[in-house]
Amino acid sequence: MLVIENLHARIGDEDILKGLSLTVKPGEVHAIMGPNGSGKSTLGHVLSGRPGYEVTAGTITYNGEDVLALETEERARQGIFLAFQYPVEIPGVSNMEFLKASVDILREHRGEEALDAVTFMKRAREACTLANLDHSFLKRGVNEGFSGGEKKRNELLQMMLLEPSLAILDETDSGLDIDALQVVAEGVNNMRNDTRSFVLVTHYQRLLNFIKPDYVHVLADGRIVRSGDASLALHLEEHGYAWLDDEVA
Amino acid sequence: MSQELIDERIGKEYSAGFVSDIESDTLPPGLNEDVIRFISAKKDEPEWLLEWRLEAYRGWLEMATPHWAHVDHEPIDYNEISYYSSPKSFEDRPQSLDEVDPQLLEVYEKLGIPLHEQEMLAGVAVDAVFDSVSIGTTFRAKLAEAGVIFCSISEAVHEYPDLVRKYLGSVVPRRDNYYAALNSAVFTDGSFVFIPKGVRCPMELSTYFRINEAKTGQFERTLIIAEEGSHVSYLEGCTAPMRDENQLHAAVVELVALDDAQIKYSTVQNWYPGDANGLGGIYNFVTKRGVAHNRSRISWTQVETGSAVTWKYPSCILRGDDSVGEFYSVALTNNCQQADTGTKMIHLGKRSRSTIISKGISAGRSSNAYRGLVRMSPRAEGARNYTQCDSLLIGDRSAAHTFPYIESRNPSAVVEHEATTSKVSDDQLYLCQQRGLDAEKAVSMIVNGFCKEVFRELPMEFAVEAGKLLEVSLEGSVG
Numbered sequence: 001m002l003v004i005e006n007l008h009a010r011i012g013d014e015d016i017l018k019g020l021s022l023t024v025k026p027g028e029v030h031a032i033m034g035p036n037g038s039g040k041s042t043l044g045h046v047l048s049g050r051p052g053y054e055v056t057a058g059t060i061t062y063n064g065e066d067v068l069a070l071e072t073e074e075r076a077r078q079g080i081f082l083a084f085q086y087p088v089e090i091p092g093v094s095n096m097e098f099l100k101a102s103v104d105i106l107r108e109h110r111g112e113e114a115l116d117a118v119t120f121m122k123r124a125r126e127a128c129t130l131a132n133l134d135h136s137f138l139k140r141g142v143n144e145g146f147s148g149g150e151k152k153r154n155e156l157l158q159m160m161l162l163e164p165s166l167a168i169l170d171e172t173d174s175g176l177d178i179d180a181l182q183v184v185a186e187g188v189n190n191m192r193n194d195t196r197s198f199v200l201v202t203h204y205q206r207l208l209n210f211i212k213p214d215y216v217h218v219l220a221d222g223r224i225v226r227s228g229d230a231s232l233a234l235h236l237e238e239h240g241y242a243w244l245d246d247e248v249a
Numbered sequence: 250m251s252q253e254l255i256d257e258r259i260g261k262e263y264s265a266g267f268v269s270d271i272e273s274d275t276l277p278p279g280l281n282e283d284v285i286r287f288i289s290a291k292k293d294e295p296e297w298l299l300e301w302r303l304e305a306y307r308g309w310l311e312m313a314t315p316h317w318a319h320v321d322h323e324p325i326d327y328n329e330i331s332y333y334s335s336p337k338s339f340e341d342r343p344q345s346l347d348e349v350d351p352q353l354l355e356v357y358e359k360l361g362i363p364l365h366e367q368e369m370l371a372g373v374a375v376d377a378v379f380d381s382v383s384i385g386t387t388f389r390a391k392l393a394e395a396g397v398i399f400c401s402i403s404e405a406v407h408e409y410p411d412l413v414r415k416y417l418g419s420v421v422p423r424r425d426n427y428y429a430a431l432n433s434a435v436f437t438d439g440s441f442v443f444i445p446k447g448v449r450c451p452m453e454l455s456t457y458f459r460i461n462e463a464k465t466g467q468f469e470r471t472l473i474i475a476e477e478g479s480h481v482s483y484l485e486g487c488t489a490p491m492r493d494e495n496q497l498h499a500a501v502v503e504l505v506a507l508d509d510a511q512i513k514y515s516t517v518q519n520w521y522p523g524d525a526n527g528l529g530g531i532y533n534f535v536t537k538r539g540v541a542h543n544r545s546r547i548s549w550t551q552v553e554t555g556s557a558v559t560w561k562y563p564s565c566i567l568r569g570d571d572s573v574g575e576f577y578s579v580a581l582t583n584n585c586q587q588a589d590t591g592t593k594m595i596h597l598g599k600r601s602r603s604t605i606i607s608k609g610i611s612a613g614r615s616s617n618a619y620r621g622l623v624r625m626s627p628r629a630e631g632a633r634n635y636t637q638c639d640s641l642l643i644g645d646r647s648a649a650h651t652f653p654y655i656e657s658r659n660p661s662a663v664v665e666h667e668a669t670t671s672k673v674s675d676d677q678l679y680l681c682q683q684r685g686l687d688a689e690k691a692v693s694m695i696v697n698g699f700c701k702e703v704f705r706e707l708p709m710e711f712a713v714e715a716g717k718l719l720e721v722s723l724e725g726s727v728g
């Protein structure tokens with residue numbers, strides 16, 4: 001279970017998160033929506049421990065453990081996964097090699113047996129098929145020369161292979177064609193179970209037609225200003241965010 | 250981090266850094282004609298070779314230290330170096346490996362190079378050079394069956410004097426440059442390889458160089474002759490103990506590829522680089538050059554991770570028509586290391602072709618320069634060169650430089666040059682860490698990916714070694 005309480009975070013001198021609280025229980029899917037620049041990606045990065053972000057107040061615990069005390073890689077090993085809004089390229093390092101290295105270390109940490117090369121290969125190919133990526137993407141450099149949509153599907157591929165217990169998807173649906181959107185939705189739906197949780201950052205209600213969220217939150221100016229069920233997303237789609245300003249004010 | 254962990258880390262940095270307590274017979278420091286006479290007498294050399302050495306020495310006295318390289322170090326006092334050191338047990342030279350002092354064999358085993366033939370890497374023959382002398386060559390009988398000669402250069406002087414006399418200095422003349430002249434005067438040992446006409450050498454040949462004694466220099470001399478239509482693949486590895494003072498290593502390697510011959514020369518250079526503050530380490534000033542005759546091919550592949558200062562330009566003189574020269578290089582510098590390395594491709598033959606792939610990695614406060622010359626002579630009709638020169642920076646205190654020199658005096662020759670500089674970005678590290686990898690693993694993976702094109706050129710078992718070596722050399726470069 002993820003518990004965020006009164007989180008304040010800044011980048012340089014800029015306060016970005018200003019008292020954010022959120023609880024995500026095992027098996028739940030939470031959608032986070034909100035205007036550009038409101039702090040959605042920041043939340044993901046603070047959770048996963050990106051250098052350069054300073055937490056000035058508040059706490060984050062995951063399964064009772066103090067997340068803020070952990071190094072970035074230790075958080076990942078605890079099962080926290082972030083699908084990046086803007087995935088970076090690592091030229092020369094093949095997707096396959098990269099994925100094998102992460103799968104190995106995560107399995108080791110979970111006390112699972114190491115996968116032999118053949119089994120890993122088989123799983124990687126299956127995941128590719130599910131992510132609708134040609135198997136040749138395993139041989140290419142990590143995100144090297146991938147199109148925008150391919151990068152997003154590559155994030156999905158990684159999530160499927162790494163099997164996190166908490167996945168934060170930062171606009172994985174942005175820039176996808178309608179078929180790819182369904183691919184992502186199916187990927188998430190296939191992985192949903194009683195213990196795994198998802199936080200979906202999205203601007204589009206249509207994703208939520210395919211993935212039924214348990215909760216929808218609106219993040220504005222570094223805080224969660226509204227929470228509700230799936231119907232909140234429909235309301236936002238119709239009315240935008242302006243009506244919230246009136247209410248908050 | 251606990252003190253224990255820190256100690257473990259530091260200890261791991263240079264795993265070949267142990268000193269072996271082997272009694273040795275070392276000449277007092279100093280350089281003059283008597284020292285050269287002593288070396289020559291010790292090796293029972295013929296008169297012509299002594300004269301050859303003295304001539305080189307006189308040339309050297311008139312020469313000045315080169316200053317054009319992008320490196321910076323204290324001047325070397327050549328009278329503080331000892332020019333000859335031999336393990337004591339070599340007074341009565343062993344006749345075979347079985348007679349070699351077991352303590353010496355242990356040193357090589359510690360380095361992962363067993364010299365007992367039954368324990369050897371299958372299919373790799375090894376010559377081991379300890380300080381100034383060769384301590385033995387494996388698989389000689391098997392090689393002899395194929396007509397291949399693989400022995401120390403000292404032995405070759407006695408057993409194959411005509412070959413040595415014909416080719417020694419034929420590629421790198423005695424007065425070629427300051428360090429080559431010094432080497433020609435005082436060289437002590439090294440390997441000699443001869444592959445007769447039409448023979449494919451049945452196994453990889455390799456030489457391991459080890460400097461053990463304090464205040465000694467190592468001046469090895471390697472000569473490889475591949476007769477018409479023959480093939481050989483040769484690998485050299487180098488290590489030295491950790492010491493506070495700098496030690497000089499000035500080698501000369503000469504390759505002769507006659508018509509249709511192929512020589513592949515690979516180096517994994519892991520001399521002690523000095524400590525994190527730049528104290529100690531090897532000065533690696535090396536001249537390596539090959540001459541390629543008609544339709545022959547010379548490939549240099551090097552993985553350079555060691556030494557405090559490296560000054561090295563393995564080169565090809567593409568004398569023959571349709572000859573091919575290749576240079577694949579990974580040079581990694583960390584902490585205070587400095588490297589100025591590259592190649593020269595001298596195109597003389599028609600349609601001669603050369604390829605240069607250079608990968609420079611700089612971490613810590615190190616400086617890494619690529620310096621390369623491509624020269625198309627007037628008669629190099631239709632010659633081609635392709636150069637790709639990539640630099641990778643880790644952290645923001647390291648430096649990379651590229652100095653390409655292109656001289657084309659034949660309008661039909663084509664020279665292509667591509668260069669890139671990139672940085673291991675924080676975002677790349679973050680991505681790796683988010684996927685559970687620690688920063689060091691991430692950096693070594695990124696660096697390995699960057700070097701892939703060069704590692705592909707190494708013999709299989711050494712490609713793996715090279716990858717591990719990079720990982721160790723990069724320790725402490727992040728975080």
Ligand SMILES: Nc1ncnc2c1ncn2[C@@H]1O[C@H](COP(=O)(O)OP(=O)(O)OP(=O)(O)O)[C@@H](O)[C@H]1O
Pocket residue numbers: 011012014016034035036037038039040041042043085
């Ligand atoms: N390195 C930085 N330095 C200064 N400000 C930054 C930095 N990175 C992000 N910000 C600012 O933090 C705020 C929140 O950014 P964030 O990326 O979290 O927004 P977001 O909600 O994900 O927006 P979007 O919907 O456009 O993706 C923005 O105003 C942004 O400009």
Ligand SMILES: [Mg+2]
Pocket residue numbers: 040041042085170
């Ligand atoms: Mg964002």
